[in-house]
Amino acid sequence: MSRIRDLRNEELTSAAIRAVHRHGYAQVTMTDIAQEANASAASINYYFGTKEKLMEATMRRLLGLLRRAALERLQGAQGPRARLEALVAANFDDRLFVPAQCSLWVQFWSNAPYSTSLARLHRINRARVQSHLQAELRHLVPGAVETVTATLQAYMDGVWLEAAQSGICDAQATRREAAVVLGRLVV
Amino acid sequence: MSRIRDLRNEELTSAAIRAVHRHGYAQVTMTDIAQEANASAASINYYFGTKEKLMEATMRRLLGLLRRAALERLQGAQGPRARLEALVAANFDDRLFVPAQCSLWVQFWSNAPYSTSLARLHRINRARVQSHLQAELRHLVPGAVETVTATLQAYMDGVWLEAAQSGICDAQATRREAAVVLGRLVV
């Protein structure tokens, strides 16, 4: 991959995030995205081929952020409880949990059932998060692994949904709040 | 209001639910909706004026279902705990928690920030649910009313989100599961 190609990839997906945040997934146009990147709609097509491929790349970028945040936080975590907290905190990492990305996240997921590429990404991501959570919860709540896993996933999704609505993403406060919830939920 | 107007209102909003479920909020067209109702796009316009007004009416219909389910279930509920359970169960009522409506619910909310009418409905609905939950939680978890209210709302939203993704809505099982979660969360 050439250097410039990587640069444009980053610039354009990042512009896509801002444009979708501003206009909404249902209404955003290639021109909107191009303007956000100070480029032309045609050049986006040159790099990505189609709008859908651009969206897929954009989502991939967000998923990469989440994965990296989770791995980083798992590094310093000793024991199941700390690892569980790390996983949950990663979901609300400073680099991830910001208004534009919240907005995108929720809109992409709600449109996933209608796009095979987004559906695929959703499935993969969800399975990964789920298996990470389960691995820790087996040690912590042996009798209720399934229930607590599903509850935590629903809780985190719900927090994203509300954040997207309100436009307010106080990552630090949300991590604190999530820790309190964990305290109530996991013994 | 004439009788026929009420009939069409019901037929068309109900067709809108099916059409959005099938095609997605971002892609559904007036023609899709009309076909689902065995009518013409023009007649939808006659009754609702614009697509956006149709969507608003459709959402209003779903919100009405939720309100009615909650009121009904509150009737037979004695004491804060039972009332809390009634509120949560109402969210997963048989008449509400079905695939097409899940799908719509999530898509409408994720698009709410970009539509003043949907945003309004979202705000009102959320505030109503929140105040109902809080009223009961004040008696049950006096020290953590805010946290548990927010957690429950996020949890319920998250369950809807996942149901919309998977297309699976086992209302009864979900109510049971929610009751278990309540047991973990509320002392």
Added chain:
DNA sequence: GTAAATCTTGTATGCTCATACAAGATTTCT
């Protein structure tokens, strides 16, 4: 320096869509 490769863009194309409109069908009222 210059040719090739890579990148960028303005414009054209063809399509889809929401909505307007006017004419016709049906129902209601008397």
Added chain:
DNA sequence: AGAAATCTTGTATGAGCATACAAGATTTAC
């Protein structure tokens, strides 16, 4: 029955959109 009100639809309109394309600009390679 006949007139008026209400409802329905086919078609027209005009806007907006993703994408294709070809020409030109820039960068890279040697």
